[in-house]
Amino acid sequence: MPAADIQQKVRALMPGVIADLEELISIPSVAFPGYPEEPMHRMAERTLELFREAGFTDAHLAEVPHGYPPIYAELPGPPGSPVVVLYAHYDVQPAPESQGWTTDPWTPTRKEDGRLYGRGAADDKSGLATHLGMMRAFDGKPPVTIRLILEGMEETESNLEEFVEAHPDLFQCDLFVVCDMGNLVAGEPVLTTALRGDVSCTVTVRTLDHPLHSGVFGGAAPDAMMALARLLSTLVDDAGDVAVAGVTTGTWEGAEQSEESFLEGVPLLDGVSLIGTGTVSDRLWAKPSINAIGIDTTSIAGSSNVILPQASAKISMRIVPGTDPEAELDALVAHLESHAPWGAQVEVKRVKAAPAFLVPSGGSGVSAAREAMSEAFGSEASEVGSGGSIPLLQTLHEACPAAEFVLWGPEDMDKARIHASDESVDPDEIERMIVAQALLLEKLAER
Template sequence: MDVDEIVRKASDAMPELVRDLGHLVAIPSIAFPGYPAEPVERMGQVTLDLFQKAGFRDARLMEVPSGYPPIYAELPGPEGSPVVVLYAHYDVQPAPPEQGWSSDPWTPTRKADGRIYGRGAADDISGLIAHLGTMRVFDGQPPCTVKLILEGMEETESNLEAFVEAHPELFSCDLFIVCDMGNLRVGDPVFTTALRGDVACIVKVSTLQHPLHSGIFGGPTPDAMMALARLLATLHDETGDVAVEGVTTGSWAGEQFSEENLRASADVLDGVMLTGSGEVGDRLWAHPSINAIGVDMMNIAGSSNVLIPEASAKISMRIVPGADPVKELDALVTHLETHAPWGAKVEVTRTKEAPPFRCSTDGPGYAAARWALEQAFGKPVGEAGSGGSIPLLRTLQQAAPNAEFILWGAEDTALSRIHASDESVDPGEIERLVVAQALLLQRLTETPSA
């Protein structure tokens, strides 16, 4: 097929693809502990049926020791043709009422801006739909061997890394297409070529053996929550840059994201300054960042006039591409242990060491993908990073060390609001992605496999 025919077939497929997207958005497939299993299991079965009908006749739910199963399939192409793995995930984030949705998160809603709103519409149901549309463009018979892996627990404690390690032969390929990313802005194509890693720990600060009356003892007696607050404040300098000695930083040479775009995308309140120094792209993708993502102490409803004896915070630090997660976490732990005020006792528990990832951009698969993306969007392609971490990529790289990685998707940074309220996707991004993926698979058959 030529480019025009693929464009036409993708356009013709969109009405049904949009209906499929809406059907999937309506299933609250939250794989987090404490949520009902039935919707996740239903989502897995509905997704399985869709891909079986699209051509993956041997698609099946794989056995895993625990958790929700991934979907795996393999559709052989002509002998000697390249082997491509398509990745996406079928679980979604929770959508609690306190997030402040303007429409029901489990009712797909087409609004005046043309976008489709609902939890998972972008992350990562759009990836499922892009893969589904790619298969439909080829009427279920792609020009090369295509493997499919759809994860069921990406948003929580993933079981796919262990599955890949146990079955590396299933993931032998020339190219991974990971459809769980997106452009910075709708219509402006980029590859995601670098991901920050993520290390985390829990720091507990203790000052007293038990609570004390704040009126009788307040003043000279140290309060653990105030000590924790002062300790957390040492993690950044006055500009908001990370102030932990020994933590790696860098610069970003690809596409940039303007301060105006960032403020609008993040819904930063009027008058509130952005933190850190340097270009926005540097701060998002090449500088470390630190956040306290949870705090444990007395809640407001149950509070009384007492000094707090101990308080804890969970600290997440995003680390730059090329950094060693063990060394970065070592630096963070050392800082926490040595910067507590007033001699407060500090105990740090390490909880996570997820490595960063960088894509190779000099192989035949990347060249074919660049051409395909330019054809689909009609303009030159840039490169962006992502502050998010996907530890699975390192595991896949170990299973297929010679394979290339293409990271893209329909989750535009400017407006998709993944993991937040009013998550949405632009159907045009999905359509252009279907065109790009179809063109890429076809182009690979004209290029010697890696």
């Protein structure tokens, strides 16, 4: 099908694609522990129904030993055609009121800027919409063989890696298309070629056997919360760069993201500066970063004049492509165990060691994707990295080492605000991505 015909057909399909996306946004499919299970089951069933209608007649909920099931399907193409695995996920991040939403996160809302707002609008129900739109563009009969995997627990403790390891035969292919990424700016095409990994741990600092009166004992008895604060401050230097000995750092060699475009998506308060050294691209894609993402201590509402005997924090460190996650976590643990002040006792528990990922280069599939992006967007696609992590990619690579990877999607970094309040997606970006994905399959079939 010529590119112009694909573009025309996709444009005609877009009202239905967006209507389906709005319906999916309205389902609060949060897979985190403690959240209601019914919306997750409803989301799985509705997603299953939509993909069956789109042509995956054998789509089914796969059996997994725990958690919410992935959706799996196979659709044979012409004999001898390439095999493509399409990936997206149907679960979303929580959307607490404390994030400061200006609209109801479970009510899809179009604003004056033309974007569609709601939790999951971008991450990653826009990926589902992209796959659905592409299938409809081919009337359910794409020119290649497709295997579909839609994850149900990407945002929490994933069960898909175990499923892939148990059933590697289901994931044999020529190309993985992971529709859970996006351009830096909507309308400006990129291919993501590197993702940082993610290691994490919890650290507990203890200084006393029991609480003490802060007036009677303060000034001599050590406070665990203050000790924890001092320990956390040693993880970065004055510039904000990671200061953990043995952690790998590097520089980014691909296309650069300007500081100006980065600041468009970062709501800095007056007087607050960016942290770290090197280019923005270095800091996001080739250097480690570290954050305390949670703290357990007495709340302000429950506080009294007491010196705390114990305080804990969860530490997340993003690691650079090409590194061993266990070795990077070893370095973080060693730092925490050796830098506590005043002889405070430190207990570190490892939580996760997820690998970074470098997209294999030089293949015909990635070349076809670059051409497809350029035709769909009207400008040449560049290569960028991602500060985020998708541990599943390494598992897929190990299951099918010869396969290529294309990482893309409608989640623009500029305005999508994934995982935050007022998450949104540009419907025009979804349209462009549907066209790009359809063109990719056409090019693969021709080759």
